[in-house]
Amino acid sequence: MSTFQYALGLVLVLQAVAAAVATPFLLAHARTEHDHGPGCWWCHPHLPGTRSRR
Numbered sequence: 657m658s659t660f661q662y663a664l665g666l667v668l669v670l671q672a673v674a675a676a677v678a679t680p681f682l683l684a685h686a687r688t689e690h691d692h693g694p695g696c697w698w699c700h701p702h703l704p705g706t707r708s709r710r
Contacts, residue, residue: 685699
């Protein structure tokens with residue numbers, strides 16, 4: 657197995673584990689009944705270095 661194949665496999669496995677861990681949290685957050693509004697960092701992420709227009 658080449659180093660490239662090992663690195664690619666490792667990246668894919670880490671991605672799959674991260675997705676499996678994050679999925680229950682994303683589902684729980686999406687099923688809440690109240691509106692989070694624009695202040696919810698999960699629903700409305702802010703890009704670093706951008707200014708909010710108020």
